[in-house]
Amino acid sequence: MISVSTTQRRTWVPFVTVFLALVLLVLPAQELIRGFLPDWVSLALIYWALALPTRMRVSFAWLAGLAVDLVTLGIPGAHALSKAVLVYLARMLALRVRTYPLWQQGVVVMLLLGLEVVLLAIVDLVTAGGLGELHRWTAVIVGGLAWPLVYTALRRSRHLANLSH
Amino acid sequence: MVKRRNGGIIRGLGPYLLLSLTLMAAYLYIAPVRTVAQSAAVIGIPVHFLASLPSTALNAMQGHLTSADQLRSEFEAMRQRNLILQTRLHRFEFLENENARLRQLLSATPSQAEQVTLAALIAVNPDPGALAVLIDKGSADGVYRGQPVVDAGGLVGQVTKPGLFRSKVGLITQEDQAVPAQVARSGLRTVVYGGGPNRPLRVLYLDRNADIRTGDLLVTSGLGGRYPPGYPVARIAAVERNLAESFMKIGAEPASHLGQDREVLLLWLPGAGASSPGKDETEAKAADD
Numbered sequence: 494m495i496s497v498s499t500t501q502r503r504t505w506v507p508f509v510t511v512f513l514a515l516v517l518l519v520l521p522a523q524e525l526i527r528g529f530l531p532d533w534v535s536l537a538l539i540y541w542a543l544a545l546p547t548r549m550r551v552s553f554a555w556l557a558g559l560a561v562d563l564v565t566l567g568i569p570g571a572h573a574l575s576k577a578v579l580v581y582l583a584r585m586l587a588l589r590v591r592t593y594p595l596w597q598q599g600v601v602v603m604l605l606l607g608l609e610v611v612l613l614a615i616v617d618l619v620t621a622g623g624l625g626e627l628h629r630w631t632a633v634i635v636g637g638l639a640w641p642l643v644y645t646a647l648r649r650s651r652h653l654a655n656l657s658h
Numbered sequence: 659m660v661k662r663r664n665g666g667i668i669r670g671l672g673p674y675l676l677l678s679l680t681l682m683a684a685y686l687y688i689a690p691v692r693t694v695a696q697s698a699a700v701i702g703i704p705v706h707f708l709a710s711l712p713s714t715a716l717n718a719m720q721g722h723l724t725s726a727d728q729l730r731s732e733f734e735a736m737r738q739r740n741l742i743l744q745t746r747l748h749r750f751e752f753l754e755n756e757n758a759r760l761r762q763l764l765s766a767t768p769s770q771a772e773q774v775t776l777a778a779l780i781a782v783n784p785d786p787g788a789l790a791v792l793i794d795k796g797s798a799d800g801v802y803r804g805q806p807v808v809d810a811g812g813l814v815g816q817v818t819k820p821g822l823f824r825s826k827v828g829l830i831t832q833e834d835q836a837v838p839a840q841v842a843r844s845g846l847r848t849v850v851y852g853g854g855p856n857r858p859l860r861v862l863y864l865d866r867n868a869d870i871r872t873g874d875l876l877v878t879s880g881l882g883g884r885y886p887p888g889y890p891v892a893r894i895a896a897v898e899r900n901l902a903e904s905f906m907k908i909g910a911e912p913a914s915h916l917g918q919d920r921e922v923l924l925l926w927l928p929g930a931g932a933s934s935p936g937k938d939e940t941e942a943k944a945a946d947d
Contacts, residue, residue: 512705515705516705516708516709517709518783518786519702519705519706519709519782519783519784519786520709520712520782520783521709521710521713521781521782521783522783524789524855524856525856527783527786527789527855528855528856530786532786551670551671551674552674555674555677555678558678560701563695563698563699563701563702564699564701564702564705564706565702565784565785565786565826566699566702566784566785566792566819566821566824566825566826567785567819568682568685568686569681569682569685569695569698570677570678570679570680570681570682570685571678571682573674573677573678573681574674574675574678574679574682577671577674577675577678578671578675581667581670581671616682620682620686621834629786632786
């Protein structure tokens with residue numbers, strides 16, 4: 494295949510976007526909206542898993558999840574586990590989901606985020622004996638609704654980085 | 659086809675699941691692993707720094723925009739307030755001495771003073787799933803799990819996760835937090851439960867005839883040993899007596915500003931936690947209202 498662009502591929506762009514998502518995750522927010530903010534790191538990881546299923550590694554998702562655990566001072570391994578599962582599933586579904594219209598992709602993203610919340614709730618139940626994370630289901634819905642926004646922004650970054658496959 | 663996919667799951671996801679579960683189990687059951695995790699959490703510092711930049715910049719800008727007149731009047735108001743507090747403190751010291759003397763006469767154990775350390779809040783939302791704030795002191799400063807945290811208004815919460823240089827403080831409004839308290843006016847003992855995000859605190863299991871009314875101040879009772887006695891916890895906002903139910907429905911507003919201030923105080927209880935406080939500690943007395 495003939496390469497359309499002669500400029501260099503910037504493979505570091507996905508890492509930077511996930512790092513920015515991590516910063517966005519801990520951005521201070523009013524208590525009123527705090528519960529509604531989606532997990533930006535998960536959204537970014539899902540995007541890259543759908544866009545570049547062959548390059549996106551589960552190991553990267555695992556490390557990103559571990560970073561989330563360390564940054565939020567949580568139990569190390571909880572988000573690592575949930576994000577590894579998330580990216581594994583997203584990679585498996587990638588070729589099918591990519592053909593969907595955006596709103597339908599949003600529904601799939603919502604299901605994936607919902608699964609993550611359930612996984613984290615199970616971890617909470619086992620380690621702390623309470624369902625701490627389960628009230629985050631509103632964030633799941635907001636995450637699905639925010640998908641077109643995340644998709645558009647990250648697709649732009651992918652095009653700027655010349656990462657077409 | 660199906661078989662191949664199964665093999666894929668085991669090879670593709672299995673190692674990561676195993677690794678995560680091992681890590682979590684090790685963290686929960688092996689103390690040295692917890693220490694390592696606390697130290698590893700320093701990788702969060704640049705992330706926290708970046709996330710707090712917008713609000714820090716906003717604060718700095720506000721500082722530049724305040725006029726000299728405004729600053730002068732603010733300074734004047736603060737000086738007056740300081741004067742009033744000073745006079746009240748003298749009276750308080752007198753009462754404290756008297757209290758100690760009376761306790762001696764009764765040969766009761768004297769109430770001991772707590773030590774405090776000032777900690778700055780870091781303008782980040784440390785845990786999107788919980789009501790928590792991040793402070794800039796960690797186990798390196800002697801912060802321990804369960805340490806009480808107060809601010810100018812009253813009880814903020816307790817340290818839920820100490821890191822090496824940063825700690826997570828769970829607010830009393832968190833659903834899984836409970837504070838042994840008593841009504842300052844009547845001495846009625848009760849427990850204040852967190853209500854979750856955007857919800858008032860709850861005071862549960864109080865008898866219909868219990869002496870409590872709207873506007874009452876709840877202070878920590880010191881029972882349970884986690885929180886020292888006498889710190890304001892909440893003010894009763896709504897009392898609902900229902901003849902059909904044996905308990906009252908009581909809502910309360912937290913007395914502290916819950917992370918709205920830029921600084922909080924970490925308390926070291928006398929005897930609790932074999933940790934050494936930091937350098938910048940000052941002596942403070944337990945306020946008894």
